[in-house]
Amino acid sequence: MTLARFRRQSIGYALIAPAGLAVVVFLIIPILLSAYWSFTDYNGVKPPTWVGLDNYASLLGSPRFQRSIGNTVAFVLMGMGLGPPLGLATALLLNRAMRFRGLFRVAFFLPVMTSLVVVATIWKMLYNENGLINEILRLFALPGHNWLSDPNTALPAIVVASVWQGFGFETVVFLAALGGIPRDYYDAARVDGAGRWAQFRHVTLPGLRPTILFIYIIGIIGSFQVFDQIFVMTQGGPVNATRTMVFDLYDKFNSLHLGEASAVAYILFVILATLSWIQFRFFGERD
């Protein structure tokens, strides 16, 4: 290595050193530490003692944690089933020339910029037994409902609040992507006699494919980590109906079971890494 090359490289390394240090201290070390803790009985005070796979075995064997995984998956499926299609639909509507387009864009995006805790608090008030939703139902002589105290409606109620908060993000991303599809394609399709639906099916959707992949990857990762809404609205109840994986992690942490809490984090990580790999493997490489 020549001196000049060494100097050039060392300047480069010196420049990335602060960022590199931050990554090591705040990312790499915690990841490795919690990996180690997940195999130990550790309460944060006494030194950790090695227990092998006990934490994983007791978590995966616990009906409550299985319920948490089930609820988390249900939340992801409902949220991802509703949010992106809703985002796409609003994007298609907003993509047309219309009055107050800017106003609507802002209106849809505003909840995204609002803190999730604030949104959850507001929805908790809407769901209140004397809240707006029940009052509207009563206006039409329908009976009110205890949305968050009923184990059958609590999770869907939280999904609705979460989708309301989040789909504006998908709207904006889809809107940008729609603008990127060349108009010529539509003109050509029309010349070939394609109707509205055929244009959407054969021009719009293929044009949005990378965007849809992006939306689902980000969305699924985010949905699997659902916590704030649950914490504010139901605390995992009633009777575990809204208990999710990250809520379990929080619970374990609070009762000073840091080993089990780390194991929850790693189970979640494995699920997310696998899902992301599948998405890239099967949907990502054709570009």
Next chain:
Amino acid sequence: MSRWTHPAVALAAVALVVSACGSAASPAPATQAPVTSPPVGGSTASPAPSMDTTPVTITVWDYYGEATPVKPALDGFQKEYPWITVKYEALDWDSMNEKFAVGVAAGAAPDVATLDMTWIPTLASNGVLEDLSTISGGMLNGAPIAEQYNPGADEAMKFDGTYVTMLFDFDAYALYYRADLFEKKGIAVPTTWDELRAAAKQLAEDTNGDGKPDTYLYQVWPDTFHYAQFLFQNGGGILTADATAAAFNSPEGVSALEFNTSFIDDGSGVYWGPDQGDQMAGFKDGTLAMFQNGPYMMGVLKSGAPEMAGMWKVATAPYSKQPGSYLGGTGLGIPVAAAHKDAAWLFVSYMLRPEQQVGVFTLAGAAPATTATLESPELTMADPYFGGDAPFGIFLEAMKTATHFPYVRSWAEIQTPTMDDAVAAVLLGQSSAKHALDAAAQETNTLLKK
């Protein structure tokens, strides 16, 4: 598209870190108000000759909130112990438990903290709390600790035979009821479970005509605190005497939970869940006419609903076989990681003097725990808010027959979610009391073996 590859992978990694840290990553207190008073020569009280007067700063975490009796005591403490500077940090109850856990794990724990008595089993069994028997020599402000508390309270402060916390305020349940409605409807104050149910039925009204009572209801909390009250009153216990197995699924426990559920079944009670919102609104709009809770609710009512003065009264909780309640409250604790334990103990002792203890009642509306304080005129005075009664004595009696939650390592999980879930499942009609409690007992037995 490959542009997104790296951020997405990085996101997965961040997901891990975020999920590993949770929202508890910042142990920073909500507000900080360091109270500094430099050591001054010629202080009011000269320390004992053996006392180390090297200047130190102790950190105090307090979850009391605005009406705290701790903060106003700081000036007096610093006059008396001028070499100790107190760094006072106000936290809220909700986040205190996790911040304390983070602080302890990170070696950034305070020197003194207000701790909910229901956290003590977890904290003490994990070796987080300093042995106060050794640090105090069994003495508090010049007299044996055991002589300054009721026997039940004295026992609640010990884990494995040594003191781990000093009770600062206590919590034991009594019945709060709308005396104006009782008078209007000619209902006698209930003393037994049957009378309580009868009173609830007489009070409840259906105002919107849907056939279901919606006003003047009995508040049913889906939690272990309230279930334990009925369990103890019915002669049952949470665990066996040697604390190795669940005992709440006994016939006494089953009928206690069935009694709790009967208020839901006949509509005279309201399941107080997330849809019901703030209970203060429930008091004010007439949804609630009876509830069972601890002395701190006196302060909550007075400050939250001053316009309801004269409407509420407090009575001894009605019982089936024997009086009973869970015993809780706030303890003052010193974490093992505290830097200045001797100074911390001086602070704890100071806060437990009658002058400071009275503030628990006069400022925070809660119930001070030391017996010397319990006879102060401030506490036995007639209270116009409660119709000229002196309700404090009722809670004092309730404390004498109250039982603290078992001090076992897995208590936090036995209470929430295990027992809480069983109670909620039965109240929601998902399960029979016998079935839910048997399942919870089985889970509890597994947790006890951990």
